[in-house]
Amino acid sequence: MGDKIDKLQERIFPSEHEGETEKICAMVGIVLFVAALTAMGVLSLLLPKPLISEIERRELAKKPDFSATTVLSGEYTTELDAFYSDTFPFREQLVAFGNFLAESRGVTLDDVRIHDIGDQTPVTPPSSTVPPASQAGEQEDNSSSDQTQSSVSAPPVTDDGATGEFKSSVFIYKGRAYQMFGGGYDMGRWYADTVNAYANALGNKVQIYDMIIPSPAEFYLPEKYRNLSVEEKSRIDNIYENLKPSIKKVDAYSKLAQHTDEYLYFNTDHHWTALGAYYAYTAFAEQAGFDPLPLSDFELRRKDNFLGSLYNLTQDSSLKDHMDYVDYYLLPVEYKAYRFMPNAPYTPIETSLHAEYATGTNSYSVFLHGDYPLIRVDTRNHNGRKILIVKDSFGNAFSPFLVPHYEQVYIVDQRYFQLGLINFIQQNDINELVFAGNIFAAHTPYHIEKINGMMYQEFIPPSQRPSSSTPPESSESEDDRFNEDDGWWD
């Protein structure tokens, strides 16, 4: 190291000639800068703080409670930071401006844009629709007990990027958003083993079906971009090959593939349409041995102006020009539906299968009112057939179609159901069981673990949970706030 460093080591004095005019000019700059900061700071303290964000469909961070423990652990300041930026003045305008800038960072050849969204750890939904951590711990304890030899442990993690977790990118092509699928064979086998465990536990008293729903990338990406997302047919075949022969495999894939010129998936949301679900229902009917009703038997209704989840996530301007609409089909039969709220699995609340008031970005919630742990549907049929559907949110559009063919239909959300499913099936004399989920979920550890953990889990009422690990219980109305009923976003 030589002597040059000494030259660089000169202390820096900004060189500005300071005549009177320069001084005035500088004062203008100083006053503007300090005034801008102060004004925003004062506004941030004085303006009313919003509690929810409509575009993000979530509760904003709340002002943390001040206590010695939270301050010393650093929790307080972290939460205060989150609260401050969540409720910053003009936040939505600033976010929109930031998105505009992000889209201006380059060019879009071929109307193509990739949104790298980093690790998109699933955001915890507002209030506690997800069973608290203590509950998850219980499930693990259970699954390691003798009772559940059939339950499946995770396969060794191979580094083939096979998780298929939603972590990488959303691909926009000509005004339509695609999630890029990356599922691997190991993960698919794990999923299949998990479903097989149900077959082992239930024996031949219950007919099990499995239906994997492909994503639109499989059908609509042009050749050039096809490789961005892992090919899905082989991944579905992999799962079906690994399922026990007694499990019936529903070929939704082929039915969807025959109708790709129709409106099967949304442009701006990651779900499928009710029409897509209808074709899957015809595939299911083939396996279940009944004749599907023709579409004309249902009464078609429509929700316009739907900008869905993938628009919310990317805020991509090209999606705005390809707004979706949500069609839904009212059933031609009479039924009575009951839903069961989180933390209240024994308390039926009468409900309907379509939430006709759902609008805007929440339009997909028209199906089943959103995601509930359990919905039970009683019909006037007396054919002895009782089916239970284990589903993710793709199942919401699918499940109603089964109602005309069964005496009872149970719709279980694999993320939120809190009772032991094997017991539940046996106690209710359910004789058919279908796993209906999308291909991402079938390759995602979170979902597979949920399906597995559900077999023998035990419900612990919130009041009996250890208080340390349990977040403050939310009341039922808060749960409602997250689902459709209170319509808080309108």
Place this chain on the structure above:
Amino acid sequence: MVFANLIFLYLFLPLNILLYFISKNKAYRNIVLVAFSLFFYAWGEPVWIFLLIFTTLAEYLFGLWIEHGRGTVWAKVSMVLSLVLCFGLLGVFKYGDFIIENINQLLGTSIASMGFTLPIGISFYTFQIASYLVDVYRGEVAAQRSFVKFLLFVSLYPQLVAGPIVRYSHIADEIDNRKISPGEMQCGISRFCIGLAKKVIIANVAGDFVQRYMGGDLAKLSVAGAWFGVIMFTIQIYFDFSGYSDMAIGMGWMFGFHYYENFNYPYIAKSATEFWRRWHISLGSFFRDYVYIPMGGNRKHQYFNLFVVWFLTGLWHGASWNFILWGIYFGVLISIERLFLSKVLKKIPAVFSHLYLMLMVVIGWALFYFTDLGKLGTYLSIMFGGAGRSLWDLQLEITLANNVFWIILAVVFCLPIVPKFKNWMQTKLSQGKQLSLFYVQIGLNLVLLVVSTAMLVGQSYNPFLYFRF
């Protein structure tokens, strides 16, 4: 707290400026700065603030003892004890677990780790304090008699958590006497806004790409993707670190302190030796003045000295072998340059020496990034075609197209175009035109502020989507 943060920008900073300037009383102003600095530190480190204050108090007393015993053996004893204390604390809190881990591995023992979280800024303030103590021992500066003023030197928040490493001798006068002219303050504001923009508009965006390409799934990375990832890291780390230094220097000017430059366009260097004269200058000069030269410098066992300095430089960056590897990597490069390579580099066309340096730096950043040496090996082998990956991938192509303007901007601002422009302005333009450009700069500052704010707010955009389906 950090600078690129909404609470800092819109509550802390304006309040600090307003309270600072309502009185001209020097003691008052120092107390305001100390109070804000401690609050700033405690925001992120509510516990380690006590360590900071304890260290400062102890070393303040040691400084007085060293001076008191000057000329006697007690000066040396106190100095050694004082250094043992500050480097001992650094060793325990920053390197304790690393040392235990290595002992366990080497001897098969199972000593429990201490599990401390790293106190923010400890590497910076330890070095500031150490340089003060040595300078007092050497008689280069007088010991500071006021504890508050010494605390001000150590904890001054602009440089507390991310440098530059300020030497006491550089700002000793300014602790007591500092003048702030509107022109300098305005320059400080501009410097701050530029630093903020470097951090938020360039470094953070590059960081997203780094996370995706270097921190993501290496199994699907193409050769070009690997290069893109590490080049993005090259951009991220420069704009992040130099952006912080710009903000520190700018805020220093706002309050009347003049720091030294910490970065001088390192990526335009033509050799590793030159790179380190331009990169993190305050660290390089610390090791030169307090390690390399006292050990004998170029005169005695030079290559051993170089090895020690670069081992320590690497270690300073973090308690992990890859940082040590990274430091030694540069030590070796500099030694080779000293032996013969620098002569070659001077003779060949400049473009080749630039390419050589950038290649070495980029590989260096790969070493720096991966604390897991196995992953590092995989990554380097992908970069150099050893893993049999495809050369190019479509997703990268789309990403490049989607970000092409931003990439050009990031690369161009690695070059000294701003100083070149200022030079041109001062020599070629009339006073009047210069003044109008001054107004342009004021406008530009506000634009940078708004854009940075929008992007900071955007980080909190976190829609709830049924992504668990």
